[in-house]
Amino acid sequence: MSVRKPNLGTIHHQILDLLKANPDGLTIYEIRDGIPDIGVQQHLDKRVRDLRYYHDIPLIKRGKTSVYIYKGERSDAAADSGAISAKVRAVVLHKAHGRCQMCGRTVAEDGIKLQVDHKIPRNWGGTTTIDNLWALCQPCNGGKRDFFASFNDEQMKVIMAKESVYERIAETLKLHAGTPTPAWLLEFVANADDWQEDWQKRLRELRYPAIGMKIRATRKKNEAGRWEAAYILDEWKDLPSNHKFLIKEHERLIREGKRKGVDENGDD
Ligand SMILES: [Zn+2]
Structure with missing residues:
Protein backbone atom coordinates (compact mmCIF):
# COMPACT_ATOMS: atom_id res chain seq x y z
CA MET A 1 0.00 0.00 0.00
CA SER A 2 1.49 3.28 -1.06
CA VAL A 3 0.53 6.36 0.87
CA ARG A 4 0.72 9.16 -1.69
CA LYS A 5 -0.06 9.58 -5.35
CA PRO A 6 3.26 8.98 -7.11
CA ASN A 7 4.36 10.11 -10.57
CA LEU A 8 5.56 7.26 -12.73
CA GLY A 9 8.73 7.45 -14.87
CA THR A 10 10.60 5.24 -17.33
CA ILE A 11 11.85 2.76 -14.73
CA HIS A 12 8.35 2.32 -13.33
CA HIS A 13 7.13 1.34 -16.78
CA GLN A 14 10.07 -1.02 -17.28
CA ILE A 15 9.19 -2.74 -13.99
CA LEU A 16 5.56 -2.97 -15.01
CA ASP A 17 6.46 -4.51 -18.38
CA LEU A 18 8.72 -7.05 -16.66
CA LEU A 19 6.01 -8.05 -14.18
CA LYS A 20 3.39 -8.37 -16.91
CA ALA A 21 5.80 -10.58 -18.90
CA ASN A 22 6.35 -12.83 -15.85
CA PRO A 23 2.93 -13.76 -14.52
CA ASP A 24 4.44 -16.20 -11.99
CA GLY A 25 6.07 -13.29 -10.24
CA LEU A 26 9.56 -11.89 -9.76
CA THR A 27 11.74 -11.26 -6.73
CA ILE A 28 13.09 -7.74 -6.28
CA TYR A 29 16.49 -9.11 -7.40
CA GLU A 30 15.02 -10.58 -10.57
CA ILE A 31 13.38 -7.24 -11.30
CA ARG A 32 16.72 -5.51 -10.83
CA ASP A 33 18.44 -7.99 -13.12
CA GLY A 34 15.82 -7.26 -15.75
CA ILE A 35 16.46 -3.52 -15.79
CA PRO A 36 19.73 -2.14 -17.10
CA ASP A 37 21.54 0.55 -15.08
CA ILE A 38 19.15 0.40 -12.15
CA GLY A 39 21.46 1.45 -9.29
CA VAL A 40 20.70 0.74 -5.64
CA GLN A 41 17.96 -1.59 -4.54
CA GLN A 42 16.03 0.66 -2.21
CA HIS A 43 15.06 2.90 -5.10
CA LEU A 44 13.68 -0.14 -6.88
CA ASP A 45 11.64 -1.11 -3.81
CA LYS A 46 10.24 2.39 -3.72
CA ARG A 47 9.31 2.27 -7.39
CA VAL A 48 7.44 -0.99 -6.91
CA ARG A 49 5.59 0.67 -4.04
CA ASP A 50 4.77 3.63 -6.28
CA LEU A 51 3.32 1.25 -8.84
CA ARG A 52 1.13 -0.34 -6.21
CA TYR A 53 -0.77 2.90 -5.92
CA TYR A 54 -2.20 2.25 -9.37
CA HIS A 55 -1.78 -1.50 -9.76
CA ASP A 56 -2.51 -4.56 -7.69
CA ILE A 57 0.98 -6.06 -7.16
CA PRO A 58 0.93 -8.21 -4.02
CA LEU A 59 4.16 -9.54 -2.54
CA ILE A 60 3.65 -13.27 -2.16
CA LYS A 61 5.85 -15.58 -0.07
CA ARG A 62 7.36 -18.36 -2.18
CA GLY A 63 9.67 -20.67 -0.27
CA LYS A 64 12.29 -18.53 1.41
CA THR A 65 11.78 -15.55 -0.85
CA SER A 66 8.92 -13.27 -1.79
CA VAL A 67 7.81 -12.45 -5.31
CA TYR A 68 5.84 -9.56 -6.73
CA ILE A 69 2.95 -10.69 -8.91
CA TYR A 70 1.11 -8.39 -11.28
CA LYS A 71 -2.65 -8.85 -10.87
CA GLY A 72 -3.98 -5.89 -12.85
CA GLU A 73 -4.96 -2.30 -12.34
CA ARG A 74 -6.46 -1.22 -9.09
CA SER A 75 -10.07 -0.31 -9.55
CA ASP A 76 -9.93 2.01 -6.55
CA ALA A 77 -6.86 3.96 -7.65
CA ALA A 78 -8.60 6.54 -9.80
CA ALA A 79 -10.78 8.10 -7.16
CA ASP A 80 -10.53 7.01 -3.54
CA SER A 81 -13.46 8.83 -2.00
CA GLY A 82 -13.08 6.85 1.21
CA ALA A 83 -16.50 5.30 0.70
CA ILE A 84 -16.51 1.57 1.46
CA SER A 85 -18.68 -0.48 -0.87
CA SER A 150 -4.26 14.25 18.73
CA PHE A 151 -1.80 13.74 15.85
CA ASN A 152 -0.65 16.25 13.31
CA ASP A 153 -1.90 14.79 10.00
CA GLU A 154 0.83 16.38 7.89
CA GLN A 155 3.51 15.04 10.25
CA MET A 156 2.01 11.54 10.08
CA LYS A 157 1.78 11.71 6.30
CA VAL A 158 5.52 12.45 6.18
CA ILE A 159 6.30 9.59 8.56
CA MET A 160 4.09 7.12 6.70
CA ALA A 161 5.78 7.98 3.40
CA LYS A 162 9.30 7.24 4.68
CA GLU A 163 10.99 4.41 2.82
CA SER A 164 12.61 2.77 5.86
CA VAL A 165 10.42 0.85 8.28
CA TYR A 166 12.98 1.72 10.99
CA GLU A 167 12.50 5.43 10.34
CA ARG A 168 8.73 5.10 10.46
CA ILE A 169 8.86 3.32 13.82
CA ALA A 170 11.56 5.59 15.27
CA GLU A 171 9.79 8.80 14.22
CA THR A 172 6.48 7.60 15.66
CA LEU A 173 8.11 6.71 18.98
CA LYS A 174 9.80 10.12 19.08
CA LEU A 175 6.44 11.85 18.69
CA HIS A 176 5.47 10.27 22.01
CA ALA A 177 8.91 10.19 23.67
CA GLY A 178 8.62 9.52 27.38
CA THR A 179 4.97 8.44 27.10
CA PRO A 180 3.49 5.12 25.95
CA THR A 181 2.88 4.55 22.23
CA PRO A 182 0.34 1.76 21.70
CA ALA A 183 1.74 -1.36 20.06
CA TRP A 184 -0.96 -1.37 17.41
CA LEU A 185 0.11 2.09 16.21
CA LEU A 186 3.69 0.84 15.76
CA GLU A 187 2.35 -2.14 13.88
CA PHE A 188 0.44 0.26 11.60
CA VAL A 189 3.35 2.49 10.76
CA ALA A 190 5.64 -0.51 10.26
CA ASN A 191 3.18 -1.92 7.76
CA ALA A 192 2.67 1.19 5.65
CA ASP A 193 3.81 -0.80 2.60
CA ASP A 194 2.89 -4.40 3.25
CA TRP A 195 0.93 -6.04 6.01
CA GLN A 196 3.77 -8.53 6.40
CA GLU A 197 6.34 -6.53 8.31
CA ASP A 198 7.70 -8.16 11.49
CA TRP A 199 7.40 -4.92 13.47
CA GLN A 200 8.42 -6.47 16.79
CA LYS A 201 11.70 -7.61 15.28
CA ARG A 202 12.23 -4.11 13.85
CA LEU A 203 11.66 -2.72 17.35
CA ARG A 204 14.26 -5.11 18.80
CA GLU A 205 16.72 -4.08 16.12
CA LEU A 206 16.29 -0.40 16.96
CA ARG A 207 17.52 -1.31 20.45
CA TYR A 208 20.88 -2.61 19.15
CA PRO A 209 23.78 -0.60 20.60
CA ALA A 210 24.74 0.63 17.12
CA ILE A 211 21.32 2.31 16.84
CA GLY A 212 20.97 3.07 20.53
CA MET A 213 17.23 3.58 21.04
CA LYS A 214 16.17 2.84 24.61
CA ILE A 215 12.68 1.40 24.19
CA ARG A 216 10.74 -0.03 27.10
CA ALA A 217 7.69 -2.31 26.95
CA THR A 218 4.75 -1.24 29.11
CA ARG A 219 0.94 -1.21 29.19
CA LYS A 220 -1.43 1.67 28.65
CA LYS A 221 -5.12 2.11 29.34
CA ASN A 222 -6.73 3.02 26.05
CA GLU A 223 -9.59 5.43 25.38
CA ALA A 224 -12.06 2.55 25.65
CA GLY A 225 -10.71 1.85 29.17
CA ARG A 226 -8.92 -1.35 28.23
CA TRP A 227 -5.26 -2.20 28.90
CA GLU A 228 -3.13 -2.57 25.81
CA ALA A 229 0.54 -3.25 25.07
CA ALA A 230 2.61 -0.13 24.52
CA TYR A 231 6.22 1.04 24.24
CA ILE A 232 8.02 4.03 25.72
CA LEU A 233 11.04 5.65 24.12
CA ASP A 234 13.38 6.90 26.85
CA GLU A 235 16.56 7.80 24.97
CA TRP A 236 17.72 7.93 21.39
CA LYS A 237 20.29 9.17 18.92
CA ASP A 238 19.39 10.29 15.41
CA LEU A 239 18.93 7.28 13.18
CA PRO A 240 22.11 7.04 11.04
CA SER A 241 21.44 6.97 7.29
CA ASN A 242 23.21 3.58 7.11
CA HIS A 243 21.09 2.10 9.93
CA LYS A 244 20.10 -0.96 7.90
CA PHE A 245 23.76 -1.78 7.36
CA LEU A 246 24.58 -1.21 11.05
CA ILE A 247 21.79 -3.59 12.09
CA LYS A 248 22.98 -6.31 9.72
CA GLU A 249 26.57 -5.74 10.88
CA HIS A 250 25.54 -6.10 14.54
CA GLU A 251 23.78 -9.37 13.75
CA ARG A 252 26.81 -10.64 11.88
CA LEU A 253 29.06 -9.87 14.85
CA ILE A 254 26.65 -11.61 17.23
CA ARG A 255 26.65 -14.69 14.99
CA GLU A 256 30.44 -14.71 14.84
CA GLY A 257 30.65 -14.15 18.59
CA LYS A 258 28.38 -17.14 19.14
CA ARG A 259 30.56 -19.31 16.94
CA LYS A 260 33.56 -18.34 19.04
CA GLY A 261 31.65 -19.02 22.22
CA VAL A 262 31.69 -15.36 23.24
CA ASP A 263 28.75 -14.00 25.21
CA GLU A 264 26.04 -12.22 23.32
CA ASN A 265 26.07 -8.65 24.57
CA GLY A 266 23.64 -5.80 24.40
CA ASP A 267 21.12 -7.54 22.19
CA ASP A 268 18.21 -6.46 24.29
ZN1 LIG B 1 -13.05 -3.32 20.45
Whole structure:
Protein backbone atom coordinates (compact mmCIF):
# COMPACT_ATOMS: atom_id res chain seq x y z
CA MET A 1 0.00 0.00 0.00
CA SER A 2 1.49 3.28 -1.06
CA VAL A 3 0.53 6.36 0.87
CA ARG A 4 0.72 9.16 -1.69
CA LYS A 5 -0.06 9.58 -5.35
CA PRO A 6 3.26 8.98 -7.11
CA ASN A 7 4.36 10.11 -10.57
CA LEU A 8 5.56 7.26 -12.73
CA GLY A 9 8.73 7.45 -14.87
CA THR A 10 10.60 5.24 -17.33
CA ILE A 11 11.85 2.76 -14.73
CA HIS A 12 8.35 2.32 -13.33
CA HIS A 13 7.13 1.34 -16.78
CA GLN A 14 10.07 -1.02 -17.28
CA ILE A 15 9.19 -2.74 -13.99
CA LEU A 16 5.56 -2.97 -15.01
CA ASP A 17 6.46 -4.51 -18.38
CA LEU A 18 8.72 -7.05 -16.66
CA LEU A 19 6.01 -8.05 -14.18
CA LYS A 20 3.39 -8.37 -16.91
CA ALA A 21 5.80 -10.58 -18.90
CA ASN A 22 6.35 -12.83 -15.85
CA PRO A 23 2.93 -13.76 -14.52
CA ASP A 24 4.44 -16.20 -11.99
CA GLY A 25 6.07 -13.29 -10.24
CA LEU A 26 9.56 -11.89 -9.76
CA THR A 27 11.74 -11.26 -6.73
CA ILE A 28 13.09 -7.74 -6.28
CA TYR A 29 16.49 -9.11 -7.40
CA GLU A 30 15.02 -10.58 -10.57
CA ILE A 31 13.38 -7.24 -11.30
CA ARG A 32 16.72 -5.51 -10.83
CA ASP A 33 18.44 -7.99 -13.12
CA GLY A 34 15.82 -7.26 -15.75
CA ILE A 35 16.46 -3.52 -15.79
CA PRO A 36 19.73 -2.14 -17.10
CA ASP A 37 21.54 0.55 -15.08
CA ILE A 38 19.15 0.40 -12.15
CA GLY A 39 21.46 1.45 -9.29
CA VAL A 40 20.70 0.74 -5.64
CA GLN A 41 17.96 -1.59 -4.54
CA GLN A 42 16.03 0.66 -2.21
CA HIS A 43 15.06 2.90 -5.10
CA LEU A 44 13.68 -0.14 -6.88
CA ASP A 45 11.64 -1.11 -3.81
CA LYS A 46 10.24 2.39 -3.72
CA ARG A 47 9.31 2.27 -7.39
CA VAL A 48 7.44 -0.99 -6.91
CA ARG A 49 5.59 0.67 -4.04
CA ASP A 50 4.77 3.63 -6.28
CA LEU A 51 3.32 1.25 -8.84
CA ARG A 52 1.13 -0.34 -6.21
CA TYR A 53 -0.77 2.90 -5.92
CA TYR A 54 -2.20 2.25 -9.37
CA HIS A 55 -1.78 -1.50 -9.76
CA ASP A 56 -2.51 -4.56 -7.69
CA ILE A 57 0.98 -6.06 -7.16
CA PRO A 58 0.93 -8.21 -4.02
CA LEU A 59 4.16 -9.54 -2.54
CA ILE A 60 3.65 -13.27 -2.16
CA LYS A 61 5.85 -15.58 -0.07
CA ARG A 62 7.36 -18.36 -2.18
CA GLY A 63 9.67 -20.67 -0.27
CA LYS A 64 12.29 -18.53 1.41
CA THR A 65 11.78 -15.55 -0.85
CA SER A 66 8.92 -13.27 -1.79
CA VAL A 67 7.81 -12.45 -5.31
CA TYR A 68 5.84 -9.56 -6.73
CA ILE A 69 2.95 -10.69 -8.91
CA TYR A 70 1.11 -8.39 -11.28
CA LYS A 71 -2.65 -8.85 -10.87
CA GLY A 72 -3.98 -5.89 -12.85
CA GLU A 73 -4.96 -2.30 -12.34
CA ARG A 74 -6.46 -1.22 -9.09
CA SER A 75 -10.07 -0.31 -9.55
CA ASP A 76 -9.93 2.01 -6.55
CA ALA A 77 -6.86 3.96 -7.65
CA ALA A 78 -8.60 6.54 -9.80
CA ALA A 79 -10.78 8.10 -7.16
CA ASP A 80 -10.53 7.01 -3.54
CA SER A 81 -13.46 8.83 -2.00
CA GLY A 82 -13.08 6.85 1.21
CA ALA A 83 -16.50 5.30 0.70
CA ILE A 84 -16.51 1.57 1.46
CA SER A 85 -18.68 -0.48 -0.87
CA ALA A 86 -21.15 -2.98 0.53
CA LYS A 87 -19.12 -5.80 -1.02
CA VAL A 88 -15.83 -4.67 0.55
CA ARG A 89 -17.57 -4.10 3.88
CA ALA A 90 -18.91 -7.66 3.77
CA VAL A 91 -15.43 -9.08 3.03
CA VAL A 92 -13.89 -7.16 5.95
CA LEU A 93 -16.63 -8.24 8.37
CA HIS A 94 -16.36 -11.84 7.20
CA LYS A 95 -12.59 -11.81 7.82
CA ALA A 96 -13.15 -10.46 11.35
CA HIS A 97 -15.31 -13.49 12.34
CA GLY A 98 -17.53 -11.34 14.53
CA ARG A 99 -14.58 -10.14 16.62
CA CYS A 100 -13.30 -6.61 17.21
CA GLN A 101 -9.82 -6.63 15.69
CA MET A 102 -8.51 -4.29 18.37
CA CYS A 103 -9.90 -5.57 21.69
CA GLY A 104 -11.01 -9.06 20.67
CA ARG A 105 -14.54 -8.79 22.06
CA THR A 106 -17.18 -10.58 20.00
CA VAL A 107 -20.65 -9.88 18.68
CA ALA A 108 -21.87 -13.23 20.02
CA GLU A 109 -20.44 -13.12 23.56
CA ASP A 110 -20.12 -9.42 24.31
CA GLY A 111 -22.99 -7.99 22.28
CA ILE A 112 -20.77 -5.49 20.50
CA LYS A 113 -21.51 -3.98 17.09
CA LEU A 114 -18.76 -3.94 14.49
CA GLN A 115 -17.84 -0.95 12.33
CA VAL A 116 -15.56 -1.09 9.30
CA ASP A 117 -12.75 1.41 9.69
CA HIS A 118 -9.59 2.55 7.85
CA LYS A 119 -6.54 1.25 9.75
CA ILE A 120 -4.30 4.03 8.47
CA PRO A 121 -6.58 7.07 8.25
CA ARG A 122 -7.17 8.55 4.84
CA ASN A 123 -5.70 11.89 5.90
CA TRP A 124 -2.43 10.09 6.70
CA GLY A 125 -2.49 8.69 3.17
CA GLY A 126 -4.27 5.39 3.94
CA THR A 127 -6.25 3.87 1.06
CA THR A 128 -9.71 2.35 0.93
CA THR A 129 -8.46 -1.14 0.20
CA ILE A 130 -9.19 -4.39 1.99
CA ASP A 131 -5.69 -4.58 3.49
CA ASN A 132 -6.21 -1.15 5.05
CA LEU A 133 -9.66 -1.89 6.49
CA TRP A 134 -10.62 -3.70 9.66
CA ALA A 135 -13.65 -4.27 11.88
CA LEU A 136 -13.78 -2.52 15.25
CA CYS A 137 -16.34 -2.31 18.01
CA GLN A 138 -17.78 1.15 18.67
CA PRO A 139 -15.71 1.95 21.81
CA CYS A 140 -12.45 0.92 20.09
CA ASN A 141 -13.31 2.83 16.94
CA GLY A 142 -14.28 5.92 18.93
CA GLY A 143 -11.18 5.65 21.10
CA LYS A 144 -8.95 5.26 18.08
CA ARG A 145 -10.57 8.29 16.42
CA ASP A 146 -9.98 10.43 19.53
CA PHE A 147 -6.42 9.20 19.86
CA PHE A 148 -5.66 9.87 16.19
CA ALA A 149 -7.18 13.34 16.43
CA SER A 150 -4.26 14.25 18.73
CA PHE A 151 -1.80 13.74 15.85
CA ASN A 152 -0.65 16.25 13.31
CA ASP A 153 -1.90 14.79 10.00
CA GLU A 154 0.83 16.38 7.89
CA GLN A 155 3.51 15.04 10.25
CA MET A 156 2.01 11.54 10.08
CA LYS A 157 1.78 11.71 6.30
CA VAL A 158 5.52 12.45 6.18
CA ILE A 159 6.30 9.59 8.56
CA MET A 160 4.09 7.12 6.70
CA ALA A 161 5.78 7.98 3.40
CA LYS A 162 9.30 7.24 4.68
CA GLU A 163 10.99 4.41 2.82
CA SER A 164 12.61 2.77 5.86
CA VAL A 165 10.42 0.85 8.28
CA TYR A 166 12.98 1.72 10.99
CA GLU A 167 12.50 5.43 10.34
CA ARG A 168 8.73 5.10 10.46
CA ILE A 169 8.86 3.32 13.82
CA ALA A 170 11.56 5.59 15.27
CA GLU A 171 9.79 8.80 14.22
CA THR A 172 6.48 7.60 15.66
CA LEU A 173 8.11 6.71 18.98
CA LYS A 174 9.80 10.12 19.08
CA LEU A 175 6.44 11.85 18.69
CA HIS A 176 5.47 10.27 22.01
CA ALA A 177 8.91 10.19 23.67
CA GLY A 178 8.62 9.52 27.38
CA THR A 179 4.97 8.44 27.10
CA PRO A 180 3.49 5.12 25.95
CA THR A 181 2.88 4.55 22.23
CA PRO A 182 0.34 1.76 21.70
CA ALA A 183 1.74 -1.36 20.06
CA TRP A 184 -0.96 -1.37 17.41
CA LEU A 185 0.11 2.09 16.21
CA LEU A 186 3.69 0.84 15.76
CA GLU A 187 2.35 -2.14 13.88
CA PHE A 188 0.44 0.26 11.60
CA VAL A 189 3.35 2.49 10.76
CA ALA A 190 5.64 -0.51 10.26
CA ASN A 191 3.18 -1.92 7.76
CA ALA A 192 2.67 1.19 5.65
CA ASP A 193 3.81 -0.80 2.60
CA ASP A 194 2.89 -4.40 3.25
CA TRP A 195 0.93 -6.04 6.01
CA GLN A 196 3.77 -8.53 6.40
CA GLU A 197 6.34 -6.53 8.31
CA ASP A 198 7.70 -8.16 11.49
CA TRP A 199 7.40 -4.92 13.47
CA GLN A 200 8.42 -6.47 16.79
CA LYS A 201 11.70 -7.61 15.28
CA ARG A 202 12.23 -4.11 13.85
CA LEU A 203 11.66 -2.72 17.35
CA ARG A 204 14.26 -5.11 18.80
CA GLU A 205 16.72 -4.08 16.12
CA LEU A 206 16.29 -0.40 16.96
CA ARG A 207 17.52 -1.31 20.45
CA TYR A 208 20.88 -2.61 19.15
CA PRO A 209 23.78 -0.60 20.60
CA ALA A 210 24.74 0.63 17.12
CA ILE A 211 21.32 2.31 16.84
CA GLY A 212 20.97 3.07 20.53
CA MET A 213 17.23 3.58 21.04
CA LYS A 214 16.17 2.84 24.61
CA ILE A 215 12.68 1.40 24.19
CA ARG A 216 10.74 -0.03 27.10
CA ALA A 217 7.69 -2.31 26.95
CA THR A 218 4.75 -1.24 29.11
CA ARG A 219 0.94 -1.21 29.19
CA LYS A 220 -1.43 1.67 28.65
CA LYS A 221 -5.12 2.11 29.34
CA ASN A 222 -6.73 3.02 26.05
CA GLU A 223 -9.59 5.43 25.38
CA ALA A 224 -12.06 2.55 25.65
CA GLY A 225 -10.71 1.85 29.17
CA ARG A 226 -8.92 -1.35 28.23
CA TRP A 227 -5.26 -2.20 28.90
CA GLU A 228 -3.13 -2.57 25.81
CA ALA A 229 0.54 -3.25 25.07
CA ALA A 230 2.61 -0.13 24.52
CA TYR A 231 6.22 1.04 24.24
CA ILE A 232 8.02 4.03 25.72
CA LEU A 233 11.04 5.65 24.12
CA ASP A 234 13.38 6.90 26.85
CA GLU A 235 16.56 7.80 24.97
CA TRP A 236 17.72 7.93 21.39
CA LYS A 237 20.29 9.17 18.92
CA ASP A 238 19.39 10.29 15.41
CA LEU A 239 18.93 7.28 13.18
CA PRO A 240 22.11 7.04 11.04
CA SER A 241 21.44 6.97 7.29
CA ASN A 242 23.21 3.58 7.11
CA HIS A 243 21.09 2.10 9.93
CA LYS A 244 20.10 -0.96 7.90
CA PHE A 245 23.76 -1.78 7.36
CA LEU A 246 24.58 -1.21 11.05
CA ILE A 247 21.79 -3.59 12.09
CA LYS A 248 22.98 -6.31 9.72
CA GLU A 249 26.57 -5.74 10.88
CA HIS A 250 25.54 -6.10 14.54
CA GLU A 251 23.78 -9.37 13.75
CA ARG A 252 26.81 -10.64 11.88
CA LEU A 253 29.06 -9.87 14.85
CA ILE A 254 26.65 -11.61 17.23
CA ARG A 255 26.65 -14.69 14.99
CA GLU A 256 30.44 -14.71 14.84
CA GLY A 257 30.65 -14.15 18.59
CA LYS A 258 28.38 -17.14 19.14
CA ARG A 259 30.56 -19.31 16.94
CA LYS A 260 33.56 -18.34 19.04
CA GLY A 261 31.65 -19.02 22.22
CA VAL A 262 31.69 -15.36 23.24
CA ASP A 263 28.75 -14.00 25.21
CA GLU A 264 26.04 -12.22 23.32
CA ASN A 265 26.07 -8.65 24.57
CA GLY A 266 23.64 -5.80 24.40
CA ASP A 267 21.12 -7.54 22.19
CA ASP A 268 18.21 -6.46 24.29
ZN1 LIG B 1 -13.05 -3.32 20.45
